[in-house]
Amino acid sequence: MECFENGSVLYEPDGKCYKLLQSGPCARNQWLVLDKEQVVTGKGRFRPVCVQCPCCDKPFRAVYWPADGQCHRLLRDSKQLCPFPGTVLQVDPFGEGECACEKEPLHGRWDAKSEVTDNDPCYPLYQRGPCDSGYIFVPNDNFTRCEKDPCSQQNKGNSSATYVVWKAGDNRCYVLGSKGPCQSDTAATFNIHPVTRRPECIYRVNQIVDLPTTCDRDQNGDCRKEVVLPSQNQYLSDLILSAKKQREKRRARRRKN
Numbered sequence: 001m002e003c004f005e006n007g008s009v010l011y012e013p014d015g016k017c018y019k020l021l022q023s024g025p026c027a028r029n030q031w032l033v034l035d036k037e038q039v040v041t042g043k044g045r046f047r048p049v050c051v052q053c054p055c056c057d058k059p060f061r062a063v064y065w066p067a068d069g070q071c072h073r074l075l076r077d078s079k080q081l082c083p084f085p086g087t088v089l090q091v092d093p094f095g096e097g098e099c100a101c102e103k104e105p106l107h108g109r110w111d112a113k114s115e116v117t118d119n120d121p122c123y124p125l126y127q128r129g130p131c132d133s134g135y136i137f138v139p140n141d142n143f144t145r146c147e148k149d150p151c152s153q154q155n156k157g158n159s160s161a162t163y164v165v166w167k168a169g170d171n172r173c174y175v176l177g178s179k180g181p182c183q184s185d186t187a188a189t190f191n192i193h194p195v196t197r198r199p200e201c202i203y204r205v206n207q208i209v210d211l212p213t214t215c216d217r218d219q220n221g222d223c224r225k226e227v228v229l230p231s232q233n234q235y236l237s238d239l240i241l242s243a244k245k246q247r248e249k250r251r252a253r254r255r256k257n
């Protein structure tokens with residue numbers, strides 16, 4: 001966990017922490033990526049390995065696109081490879097290009113479809129998105145769904161702010177990005193937590209964020225209102241989501257065959 005807390009992974013041959021997608025302990029023209037087979041086969045290990053970097057010799061910022069086996073310019077070809085709304089071109093922990101959902105504000109894909117791919121659009125969470133009028137697009141465990149907007153009266157005709165209900169607290173509606181129900185004497189704001197994807201009072205100072213208010217207790221046994229932990233908890237969460245996507249891709253290919 002020490003490596004994850006620093007936004008890196010443990011390289012077993014020398015027992016040191018290194019960042020993925022960099023040369024690190026690797027030889028010339030190689031870079032460190034996650035071992036895809038270890039992840040896809042369900043062994044559950046985030047084992048980094050040194051592999052040949054297919055696009056590192058390019059004189060421009062490039063990304064390897066597995067669909068055509070070519071190196072593409074990261075900026076110039078972004079909209080061509082990821083034309084759908086709410087998506088951005090990025091390199092995944094396995095060293096391959098993917099169309100990921102935007103994180104500012106936090107987006108998600110519509111999981112109600114029979115098969116979700118990287119070519120699907122992404123929608124901002126806790127807004128209407130692909131849902132019918134009066135409903136909002138929300139996370140449901142590891143999936144997404146449409147549910148009736150409990151703050152529909154506040155959101156009706158309001159394009160400058162998004163009201164979201166605080167289900168973990170007083171069940172009232174607050175504006176995302178505002179102080180909302182958070183303590184006025186802290187730097188916390190009411191927003192969507194990047195890991196849990198739930199509305200929380202988030203405390204951001206020097207890349208530090210808090211976990212949900214129900215996850216820790218103080219010396220008196222009372223639940224703390226804010227728990228501060230390094231933001232690299234999101235890094236581990238992103239690795240887990242990337243692993244999940246790789247397994248889903250493997251299953252989808254097997255179904256087609």
